[in-house]
Amino acid sequence: MNQSTAPSLHDHTLEYRGVSFAYPGADAPALSSISFAVHAGERLGILGPNGGGKSTLLKLTLGLLDLQAGEVRVCGRSPREARREGLVGYVPQRVDAELAFPLSVRQVVTMPLVVNLAPWKRVPGEALRRADEALSMVGASELAERPIGALSGGQLQRVMIARAIAPRPKLLLLDEPTVGIDVAGQRRFAELLQSLRQRLGVTIVVVSHDIRTIAAGCDRVACLARTLHFHDSPSGLSPQVLGEVFRHDIAEVFGDVHVDGHAAATCHVDAGEHAHHHCCDHHGHEQGAAPGADPKETPHANA
Amino acid sequence: MRTLEYLGDPIMRGLFLPGIVTGVVIAIVCACLAVLVVLKRMSFIGQGVSHAAFGGMGVAAVLGLTGASLTAAQAVGQFSIILSFCLAAAMIVAWMSARRGTSADTAIGIVLVASMTLGAILMSVAFKRQGSQGPGWESVLFGAILSVGWADAIVAVIVSLAILVVLWWERRKLIFWAFDETSAPAFGAPPRSPRIVLMVLLCLSIVTAMKLAGVVLATAVLVLPGATALALSKKLARVIVISVGAALLSLVLGLVASMELDWPPGACIVGAMTLLYAFARLAGMARDSVGGAGAPA
Numbered sequence: 001m002n003q004s005t006a007p008s009l010h011d012h013t014l015e016y017r018g019v020s021f022a023y024p025g026a027d028a029p030a031l032s033s034i035s036f037a038v039h040a041g042e043r044l045g046i047l048g049p050n051g052g053g054k055s056t057l058l059k060l061t062l063g064l065l066d067l068q069a070g071e072v073r074v075c076g077r078s079p080r081e082a083r084r085e086g087l088v089g090y091v092p093q094r095v096d097a098e099l100a101f102p103l104s105v106r107q108v109v110t111m112p113l114v115v116n117l118a119p120w121k122r123v124p125g126e127a128l129r130r131a132d133e134a135l136s137m138v139g140a141s142e143l144a145e146r147p148i149g150a151l152s153g154g155q156l157q158r159v160m161i162a163r164a165i166a167p168r169p170k171l172l173l174l175d176e177p178t179v180g181i182d183v184a185g186q187r188r189f190a191e192l193l194q195s196l197r198q199r200l201g202v203t204i205v206v207v208s209h210d211i212r213t214i215a216a217g218c219d220r221v222a223c224l225a226r227t228l229h230f231h232d233s234p235s236g237l238s239p240q241v242l243g244e245v246f247r248h249d250i251a252e253v254f255g256d257v258h259v260d261g262h263a264a265a266t267c268h269v270d271a272g273e274h275a276h277h278h279c280c281d282h283h284g285h286e287q288g289a290a291p292g293a294d295p296k297e298t299p300h301a302n303a
Numbered sequence: 304m305r306t307l308e309y310l311g312d313p314i315m316r317g318l319f320l321p322g323i324v325t326g327v328v329i330a331i332v333c334a335c336l337a338v339l340v341v342l343k344r345m346s347f348i349g350q351g352v353s354h355a356a357f358g359g360m361g362v363a364a365v366l367g368l369t370g371a372s373l374t375a376a377q378a379v380g381q382f383s384i385i386l387s388f389c390l391a392a393a394m395i396v397a398w399m400s401a402r403r404g405t406s407a408d409t410a411i412g413i414v415l416v417a418s419m420t421l422g423a424i425l426m427s428v429a430f431k432r433q434g435s436q437g438p439g440w441e442s443v444l445f446g447a448i449l450s451v452g453w454a455d456a457i458v459a460v461i462v463s464l465a466i467l468v469v470l471w472w473e474r475r476k477l478i479f480w481a482f483d484e485t486s487a488p489a490f491g492a493p494p495r496s497p498r499i500v501l502m503v504l505l506c507l508s509i510v511t512a513m514k515l516a517g518v519v520l521a522t523a524v525l526v527l528p529g530a531t532a533l534a535l536s537k538k539l540a541r542v543i544v545i546s547v548g549a550a551l552l553s554l555v556l557g558l559v560a561s562m563e564l565d566w567p568p569g570a571c572i573v574g575a576m577t578l579l580y581a582f583a584r585l586a587g588m589a590r591d592s593v594g595g596a597g598a599p600a
Contacts (some may be wrong), residue, residue, distance in 0.1 A: 052453050058446055062488075062489045064488055064489065064494065083489065083490075083491055084491050086490075088489070090486060090489035090490065092485060092489075094485045095483075096483065096484070096485040096486070097482050097483035097485075097486070098342050098482055100342060100344070100533070101342055101539075102479070102533065102536060102537045102538055102539045102541075102542045103478075103482060103539055104538070107539070108482070109481045111475075111478075111482070111490070112479075112490035112491065114475055115476060115479050115487070115490060115492045116475075116476075116491055116492075117475060119471065119472045119473070119474070119475070129557070147382075147537040163490075170368070170436065231529065279378045
């Protein structure tokens with residue numbers, strides 16, 4: 001467990017202290033008393049069900065929502081300052097971009113580098129060089145001149161990662177990066193993140209509801225379901241923990257079941273590059289997560 | 304050729320020239336905006352805003368601010384009234400859409416009809432008062448080149464230059480926002496202002512195009528050149544150049560047809576634009592079938 005309430009340290013790329021957030025008119029807060037710190041160069045996986053507050057956490061980190069309680073620091077700055085300085089790279093869950101736009105891949109990757117450039121200035125050669133370098137790092141150099149609408153799903157994702165790393169951010173945020181990607185693609189993706197971390201020294205935060213994405217190569221894992229639960233490694237995710245985190249998802253599929261966590265499921269998480277998970281109910285059927293774990297029995301620490 | 308006769312005669316040239324100058328600046332401005340309007344699927348909001356202008360024209364008509372012989376102050380006054388209606392319509396649509404139970408689609412439909420109704424009543428009152436001196440329904444709906452005076456042309460040139468300067472100034476933010484509205488703010492692009500800037504520019508260009516192209520056809524100028532260019536190229540700079548070229552060519556063809564056949568200029572210009580769009584689509588389809596899909600210029 002590594003949550004931090006101590007004063008900000010210089011090697012903390014991202015730090016949350018007592019952050020709560022509620023959307024106007026909502027019955028319950030989206031986030032409640034979130035405190036954690038991510039060290040420079042670390043890779044954190046945040047696992048959580050849909051509606052667990054993952055998007056809210058990302059928006060707060062990007063400074064796109066106003067803080068209501070607590071403090072968020074990105075490289076010692078406010079999220080907005082960090083975003084303005086290009087310290088945060090972001091890879092969206094879905095590419096909502098208008099892919100019919102008549103732009104080349106290189107133009108798209110250059111966009112974050114020039115969006116706030118003075119209007120009278122030409123695009124500097126340095127920006128183009130950085131864009132090409134980012135494309136090279138994700139193995140997409142040969143796509144530079146292609147129209148953005150002419151890419152496959154996997155190519156588009158690599159281009160979106162290149163766009164995120166082109167400004168050389170200190171923190172890279174990835175939102176559900178492996179949705180719709182097959183197992184082989186997920187493995188390549190995990191390798192790509194590892195290589196980016198080695199080459200750029202960038203701190204990586206991956207947010208997902210898919211345990212395979214989180215388990216593959218993350219140093220630490222946090223489970224987010226309105227509150228945050230920390231684990232030192234993906235192997236610390238017990239069936240009981242998963243049962244509690246995904247309780248609402250499970251209830252939607254199986255009804256509101258209350259079964260003892262040990263009897264209900266056996267769950268194995270492999271944190272290696274061939275990460276996968278098997279969760280079987282006591283009848284031997286494969287399921288997405290362990291149902292019905294009693295929260296009171298959950299042995300993890302609450303943030 | 305009636306066109307050559309008209310342009311050779313100093314008196315006739317003096318009557319037509321303000322409309323032609325206005326047409327040229329509108330074609331350039333609208334063609335640039337059209338690329339964004341098509342890519343951001345904003346044609347229907349443009350339609351709503353342009354019909355909202357009908358209400359503004361009704362108010363201007365009641366106040367006597369119609370016709371080609373307006374003074375500069377009257378032309379500015381008329382422009383301001385119509386622009387206020389368009390901006391108010393855009394804001395009401397945005398406000399209604401932000402609330403539960405009303406989609407943007409419904410909001411645009413309601414605002415469009417409400418403003419048309421107001422315009423119809425007010426203009427009917429004004430036209431009865433003016434008798435045969437009034438501009439008439441046809442010119443309000445479909446445009447009339449002779450209804451554009453020098454004061455209108457000067458206002459159109461100044462407004463168009465302003466629109467082009469803002470477009471150039473904001474180009475990087477607008478393009479990033481238009482390409483990826485969801486993610487652009489995460490990269491330091493402003494989250495809301497590009498949409499507001501584009502809506503204000505749209506309102507300004509629609510009001511500028513109104514007299515020449517008419518209420519019904521003004522938005523076509525904000526859609527067809529962009530759609531034509533996007534059917535022909537996948538490179539942004541080239542798309543903008545083709546869009547401006549298509550708009551100017553349609554203007555020339557439309558105005559000549561209008562003078563030769565004595566048809567409404569707005570309808571002729573938009574008709575020419577529609578034909579060019581059809582040709583562009585056919586050319587795009589032919590190119591794809593010859594060179595394979597995904598091999599645009």
